[in-house]
Amino acid sequence: MGGFLFDEAARYRMPVLFGPTPGPRQGPELEQFDGSDAPFTVTGARFESDAQALTALLPAGFDLDxxxxxxxxxxxxxxxxxxxxxxxxxLGVKVPVVFSGASETLRGALLLVLWENRAEPILSGREELGFNKLFCDLPDPMTVGATRTCRASWDGHGFFDLTLTDLTLADVPVSRPSDGVLHYAYMPPMGMAGPHETRTRVMLSPNPPATPSRVVSYQTGTASLSFVRSDFQQMPTMFHIVNTLHELPVRQMLGGFVMQGRGKSDLHEQRMVAQHAFTK
Structure with a gap:
């Protein structure tokens, strides 16, 4: 009989046979890290698109808000x-939604996709939290005077550009009421068949988080962005995602921002939201 046993108080990710897995929600001694002063920088932009195009991306239970x-x-x-x-x-893409669950209605942002440039947060975020995480190369933004540029690539193929110009200090805008960030997670079948819908989970990153963030500085500017149409040879496992984002109509750019802050939750408060039962 094998000698490996799980510690029910610990977190694991494959391969589990070597013991508990250190990560963002568990240190080498099973301790929790303090993110109350963790620094972060966000460079973002918003644009008005087309309601029909965005609704086509929403699963059952979700409506554009x-x-x-x-x-x-x-x-x-x-x-x-x-x-x-x-x-x-x-690099994340979000849309405002309302989710009608089995026992609660939630308003917030649905995170459609999140690229990251390290394997460790991708694995922990997909397996433990249900984030739609993928890998790409994300070099540090380039800042020249009042212009800031962000780029993303995969295996040398650039598929995203974001440029902010005329950046100036501004007041932090008042955020619309939100229950948090929503995620539509999917676990492929492992040895068992079944309808795809039964393998989905709706996850919530609650607002406010367990560890609040605070803004240190905030700038606004004029924004331009593009997702570059790509083919199978350039991005064999992600071209369909990039092309869908490329095809979203841009009715109007709504400006960009650069936010520097401190304080990030490890998302140990992440929870599953009950969906309505799947019916064929």
């Missing part, structure tokens, strides 16, 4: 304790 506004954010999480002082970057 208000104007069809797409938010694209390049985020750097700096000096992370769980990575022994290293940093990583993210």
């Amino acid at each position: 208000g104007a069809p506004v797409v938010t694209v954010e390049h985020t750097i999480l700096h000096d992370l304790q769980w990575l022994a002082g290293r940093s990583y970057s993210m």
Whole structure:
């Protein structure tokens, strides 16, 4: 008989046979890290798109909430304790939604996709939290005077550009009421067949988070962005995602922003939201 046993108080990710897995929500001694002063930088832009085009991306239970506004954010999480002082970057795309669940109705942003440039947060975020995470290269933004540019690529193929110009200090805008960020997670069948819908989960990153964020500085500017049409040879596993984002109509750019802040939750408060039962 094998000698491996799970510690029910610990978190694991494959391969589990070597013991509990250190990560953002568990240190090497099973401790929790303090993110109350963790620095971060967000470079983002918003644009008004087309309601029909965005609705086509929403699963059952989700409806567009208000104007069809797409938010694209390049985020750097700096000096992370769980990575022994290293940093990583993210590129996320969100739309405002209302979710009608089995026992509650929630308003917030649905995170359609989130690219990151390190494997460790991708694995932990997909397996533990249900984030739609993928890998790409995300170099640090380039800032020249009042212009800031962010780019994303995969295996040398550039598929995204975001440029902000005429950046100036501004007041932090008042955010619309939100229950948090919603995620539509999917687990492929492993040895068992079944309808795809039964393998989905709706997850919520609650607002306010367990560890609140505070803004240190905020700038606004004029924004331009583009997702570059790509083919199978350039992005064999992600061209369909990039092309869908490329095809979203841009009715009007709504400006961009650069936000520097401190305080990031490890999302141990992430929870599953009950969906209505699937019926064929």
